[in-house]
Amino acid sequence: MAIFFHWDDATRDLWDTAFSEAGTTADIRTVDNLGDVNDIEYAVAWAAPHGYLGRFPNLKYIFSIGAGVTHITEDPDAPLDVPIVRLQDDMLVLDMSCHIIHWVLHFHRSYYLYKQYEGEKKWLRHRYPDNGDRRVAIMGLGQTGQDACRRLRDLGFDVTGWARSPKEIEGVRCLHGEAQFDALLAEADILVNLLPLTPQTENLLDANAFTKMPDGAFIINCSRGASIVDADLLNALESEKIKAAALDVFRTEPLPHDDPYWDHPNVFVTPHAAAPSNERSAAQFIADNIRTAMSGGTPTPIVDLQRGY
Structure with a gap:
């Protein structure tokens, strides 16, 4: 099992620590290191390049590093049949x-x-x-x-x-x-x-x-x-x-x-700066949700695509 991770402004050590402490995995893949795409079951992303999220046939959840999800839904190749979990902390x-x-x-x-x-x-x-x-x-x-x-x-x-x-x-x-x-x-x-x-x-x-x-x-x-x-x-x-x-x-x-x-x-x-994602709390929120998914539970909140949020 692997996690695809993409956020240009991320502090990777912080995220790796959060994933590790949550008992998820240290096998983090990026656009430069995808490896076998069949391994990737979770995607954690903000504004991933269009087309990438659709490359993972075994994807179970997509986690947005932000409250908004249009950066995912506007990707014409995004697998919108996969549940999207938005950030809420x-x-x-x-x-x-x-x-x-x-x-x-x-x-x-x-x-x-x-x-x-x-x-x-x-x-x-x-x-x-x-x-x-x-x-x-x-x-x-x-x-x-x-x-x-x-x-x-x-x-x-x-x-x-x-x-x-x-x-x-x-x-x-x-x-x-x-x-x-x-x-x-x-x-x-x-x-x-x-x-x-x-x-x-x-x-x-x-x-x-x-x-x-x-x-x-x-x-x-x-x-x-x-x-x-x-x-x-x-x-x-x-x-x-x-x-x-x-x-x-x-x-x-x-x-x-x-x-x-x-x-x-x-x-x-102001440059979309009202509530930028707090890295530490966002990483903890998403890591805990991935642990929930790995244990057979349902992460929250899942976006209702019909309502748009």
């Missing part, structure tokens, strides 16, 4: 919540304006509403969305969450389904997108959605770039219907040098 959830809290506070307290004033040497202070008067809307109530809701609630913000199916979070108003989506938009002073990319969520935030939001609202996107119609967002920013946006994800990554987001004064670009 506490450090990733905490890091994403910290990113969201940072930008909520940044917009709530007008720090985005102070950065502009700094260049103009302008000494001008802005009042900001009480936290309880700022309505923050979270789209997507998986583990990460629920954690962000609770943390923002504990900071005193007026938090509403929205998901496809009903959810309950103490102290948070939870909406669900297409019928309640407009209600979410109507009270989104700050809108946070955590939805996975599916056919239903692609282009979800378009001109029609922006018109239903409060004037001068803010957007925080840390899910997938294709959830937003870029031209519509840029138009909404120009009209100041949307006051500013913090974007961590984009349709094309890295973001091309000529993309208008780079030069827009009220767009804040």
Whole structure:
């Protein structure tokens, strides 16, 4: 039994130790050292070269070194009949919540304006509403969305969450389904997108959605770039219907040098850095899941390809 491993930025000693301590195997194969492909039963990968995952006839599970799995599903040769296990660990959830809290506070307290004033040497202070008067809307109530809701609630913000199916979070108003989506938009002073990319969520935030939001609202996107119609967002920013946006994800990554987001004064670009996988916790999570599989159990969470996550 062997494991195919691919991540360009990995600290290999750390991963080898995690696999060994979990009692899995030291027989780790890479693109430069595949050996007999029939030996490979597990793949642990982030952005493996297209075609590789389809070369292992005895593959039992594919483990994504990240919460997203489009780097696997967009490979035309990927064996999508093999279960895909996505990364879900506490450090990733905490890091994403910290990113969201940072930008909520940044917009709530007008720090985005102070950065502009700094260049103009302008000494001008802005009042900001009480936290309880700022309505923050979270789209997507998986583990990460629920954690962000609770943390923002504990900071005193007026938090509403929205998901496809009903959810309950103490102290948070939870909406669900297409019928309640407009209600979410109507009270989104700050809108946070955590939805996975599916056919239903692609282009979800378009001109029609922006018109239903409060004037001068803010957007925080840390899910997938294709959830937003870029031209519509840029138009909404120009009209100041949307006051500013913090974007961590984009349709094309890295973001091309000529993309208008780079030069827009009220767009804040980060390089898909909201919640990078913590190597130590990711390695432990995946190694433990491989041990579970080797013992006849079922790793979790397995991606439902029909739902997209």
